[in-house]
Amino acid sequence: MDNQDQLKIELTPEVAEGIYANLAVLTHSSAEFLIDFVRLLPGIPKANVKARIVLAPEHAKRLLLALQDNIAKYEQVFGPIALPNPGKAGAGGGRTANPFGMPGGNA
Numbered sequence: 001m002d003n004q005d006q007l008k009i010e011l012t013p014e015v016a017e018g019i020y021a022n023l024a025v026l027t028h029s030s031a032e033f034l035i036d037f038v039r040l041l042p043g044i045p046k047a048n049v050k051a052r053i054v055l056a057p058e059h060a061k062r063l064l065l066a067l068q069d070n071i072a073k074y075e076q077v078f079g080p081i082a083l084p085n086p087g088k089a090g091a092g093g094g095r096t097a098n099p100f101g102m103p104g105g106n107a
Contacts, residue, residue: 019050033060 021037028034037051055063075081 021050023047028057032056
């Protein structure tokens with residue numbers, strides 16, 4: 001790929017600040033995957049979605065593979081990432097709430 005074919009990605013200052021989220025809710029249909037990023041705060045019973053990402057199934061799988069690769073690299077440098085209470089819903093065990101009642105929503 002020469003310089004003329006390179007993709008130029010722009011990161012605005014607002015986007016560069018990022019949005020903190022401590023919960024991801026995943027849902028899907030036959031055509032797309034949705035990832036809602038939520039910030040839960042102690043003592044507040046309501047949590048708003050801070051960002052929603054909509055992906056084609058192929059892009060969702062590419063994201064999965066990229067995350068697996070990056071987590072493996074991270075753990076090689078910093079050690080294993082511990083998940084508290086494995087297997088317990090909503091506690092870092094690989095599952096989360098499915099507020100939309102759509103089938104197969106796992107995080």
